[in-house]
Each structure stands twice: as structure tokens, then as C-alpha cells.
Amino acid sequence: MTLDSRPARWLAGVATLALAGCASVPASDSAAARAAAATARAPAGVLATSSSVRQAAVTLAPASGSLVSGQLVLRPMGDGVHLSGEIGGLTRNSSHAIHIHENGDCSAADASSAGGHFNPTAAPHGKVGAGAHHAGDMDNIVANASGVAAVNVHAHGVVLGGGAGNDAIGRAVVVHAQRDDYRSQPSGDAGARVACGVIRAQD
Ligand SMILES: [Cu+2]
Numbered sequence: 001m002t003l004d005s006r007p008a009r010w011l012a013g014v015a016t017l018a019l020a021g022c023a024s025v026p027a028s029d030s031a032a033a034r035a036a037a038a039t040a041r042a043p044a045g046v047l048a049t050s051s052s053v054r055q056a057a058v059t060l061a062p063a064s065g066s067l068v069s070g071q072l073v074l075r076p077m078g079d080g081v082h083l084s085g086e087i088g089g090l091t092r093n094s095s096h097a098i099h100i101h102e103n104g105d106c107s108a109a110d111a112s113s114a115g116g117h118f119n120p121t122a123a124p125h126g127k128v129g130a131g132a133h134h135a136g137d138m139d140n141i142v143a144n145a146s147g148v149a150a151v152n153v154h155a156h157g158v159v160l161g162g163g164a165g166n167d168a169i170g171r172a173v174v175v176h177a178q179r180d181d182y183r184s185q186p187s188g189d190a191g192a193r194v195a196c197g198v199i200r201a202q203d
């Protein structure tokens with residue numbers, strides 16, 4: 001091994017570790033590779049202010065015995081990320097909490113594997129745009145008379161890609177049986193987790 005090859009080999013090792021910590025992101029994904037490279041440069045705990053991935057997506061699958069499912073697209077917007085799409089199978093004419101949760105793991109039947117609300121700044125639970133809140137906190141969605149909600153919500157202070165502490169790629173979106181009261185700790189008293197999906201980079 002030459003002296004010149006050492007830094008490159010070291011960086012590759014760091015990138016592999018970063019990907020291992022983010023098991024849901026395919027290693028072949030170019031966005032994931034960029035995220036790993038950025039992780040190798042960024043000191044731990046540093047939060048990013050801009051996204052390196054232009055679009056991500058979530059496929060929400062039922063949890064806790066529900067029939068809730070949907071498709072969402074995530075795009076960087078303003079001070080965070082905007083989520084849009086449609087979710088069906090919800091309680092009719094009812095508000096439901098939707099959050100970004102810490103772990104991109106929806107494997108548990110009740111989606112408890114997704115962990116708590118995504119909270120890289122150690123803030124209390126709250127309402128986006130109104131004082132302190134988790135990075136994963138978003139406004140409630142409202143189901144119509146057919147149990148379908150058109151989703152148009154914003155997560156403040158998160159980015160897509162780059163591997164910083166506030167990167168939402170590889171985390172989970174969770175929909176709840178009840179509304180978020182934006183106050184109760186640690187998660188808004190929103191009830192069971194009725195759908196869960198992992199945020200995956202698309203571009
Ligand atoms: Cu939640």
C-alpha cells in the first residue's frame with residue numbers, strides 16, 4: 001500500500017460504517033453514496049441547512065391491524081421538507097397525527113420499531129411553526145368522508161441527504177389513529193401507529 005492510497009481507504013471505511021448505521025438505504029443508491037461521503041466529512045452532531053437530495057418518497061403500509069396506506073413525496077422547501085400525497089383507509093371525517101420518526105424500521109406489527117419522533121435537537125414535542133418542537137413534528141392531516149386525506153404538510157429543520165444529524169433519509173413516516181394535540185409529551189397523545197413507511201431518496 002502506498003502512502004497516497006491510505007486516505008482513500010480510510011474514507012471508504014468510514015462510508016461503509018455510515019451506511020451500516022442506515023441499513024434501509026441501498027448501498028448502490030447514488031444519493032446514499034453522497035450521504036456517506038458527506039458523513040465522512042461532517043463532525044458528529046452538526047446539523048445541515050440544505051438538502052443534497054431533490055426528492056424522496058415514502059410508501060406507507062398498514063400497522064396495528066389498520067387498513068391505512070398511502071404514497072408521499074418529499075421535497076426540500078424553505079426551512080425544511082414538504083410532504084405531499086394521499087393516504088387512505090383512515091377514520092372518516094377525522095384528524096390524524098403524522099410525524100417523522102427516528103428509525104427507518106417499520107418491521108414491528110405496531111410500528112414501535114420506528115422509535116420516537118425524529119428529534120436531533122433534543123427539543124420538546126410541539127407544533128411546527130409555533131415555538132419549540134421535534135424536527136419530525138408536522139400538522140395533523142384530515143380524512144374526508146371516504147377516509148382519504150390529501151397530505152400537504154411541512155417538517156421544519158430537516159434536510160434530505162448529506163448524512164447530518166437532521167437528514168430525514170432512512171427515517172420513517174408514521175400515521176396515527178388519533179390527532180396530535182401538539183402539547184402532550186413526548187408524542188402528542190396521538191394513539192396507535194396505523195401506518196408506517198421508510199423515507200427513501202429518489203433523486
Ligand atoms: Cu408519530
Ligand SMILES: [Zn+2]
Binds near residue numbers: 125134136186187
Ligand atoms: Zn413530536
